[in-house]
Amino acid sequence: MILTDNYNVEIDEVELWEQYYATRDIQIRNQIIEKYSYLVKIIALKLRGIYQQYGDVDDIVNEGIIALMDVVEKYDITKNTKFETYASIRIKGSIIDYVRKQDWIPRKVKSDYKNIKDAEDKLTNSLGRTPKDDEVAKYLKMDMKDYNQIVNNAFGTSILSFEELIGEANLTETEMSIGYDLPEEEIELKELHKVLIDSVNKLGEKEKLVISLYYKEDLKLKEIADILNISNSRVSQIHTSALQKLEKNIMDYQNDIIEKDKR
Structure with missing residues (x-):
């Protein structure tokens, strides 16, 4: 039950939505x-890995609240979709778009890593094989410590980490008890988890191996490079490519849900 300040009476959630749907009263909307x-706070915390190094949590929450306002105004109560499910997808998408637009990854990180990739391509052509890390560093007249720092920085700049993708498909018990307590939401979450697993299975062999070694076996970047007999830089490229593919599949699935709800 919800206590309204305007009418000083208790009305249930359905009636609250019906009143807003009929009147578009700003105070009811608020x-x-x-x-x-609370949905915004949960999602902002789940996504903190993509902004905490450069952004402020208050800015992220504010962006989420703006998205929530838009969702409330556009939500169609005649549809069968639960509001929490619809809102969570839209809020998450809005926050990710906001973070992307900020381009918080320092230009120097991008520029330095591009130099390494360019050097690696040139050496691959001249040597007829993938160069080792020390060969790339020597070509660039760069200290190995600086070289490894650049590669490690680039390795951590993917917009979503695998843990966050997993988080999309596995809500905690607390979250389930707060807003995802109906069978239809549990079914959607299981389907989302299946989409993620299927997406991992569709990755290339090296992409699957890098994901498994890094997230399941908890190996370091250099350890993976040694196992695959490739450079640290190449591992970073494979890792980034894999996460981008997984993220796209998750976002495509969630956008499909939104489009179906509009019909």
């Missing part, structure tokens, strides 16, 4: 936003 603001 009550709905306040009720569901």
Whole structure:
């Protein structure tokens, strides 16, 4: 039950939505936003890995609240989709788009890593094989410590980590108890988990191996490079490519849900 300041009476959630749907009253809308603001906080915390190094959590929450306001205004109560499910997808998408637009990855990180990739390509052509890390560093007249630092920085700049992708498909018990307590939401979450697993299985062999060694076996970048007999830089490239493919499949699935709800 929800206590409204305007009418000083208790009304249930359905009636609150019906009143807003009929009147578009701003104060009723604000009550709905306040009720569901916890979704923004949960999603902001789940995605903290993509902004915590450069961005401020308050900015992320504010962006999420703006998205929540838009969702409340556009939500169609005649549809069968639970509001929490619909809102969570839209809020997450809005935050990720916001982070992408900020381009928080320092230009120097991008520039330095591009120099390494260019050097690696040139050496591959001249040597007829993938160069070793020390060969790339020597070609660039770069200290190995600096070389490894650049590669490690680039390795951590993927917009979503695998843990966060997993988080999309596996809610904690707390989250389940707060807003995902109906069978239909559990079915959707299981389907999302299946999409992620299928996406991993569709990756190339080296991409699957890098993902497995890094996230399942908890190996370091250099250890993976030694096992695969490739450079650290190449491992970083494979890792980034794999995460981008997984992220695209997850986002495509979630966008499909939104489009179906509009019909």
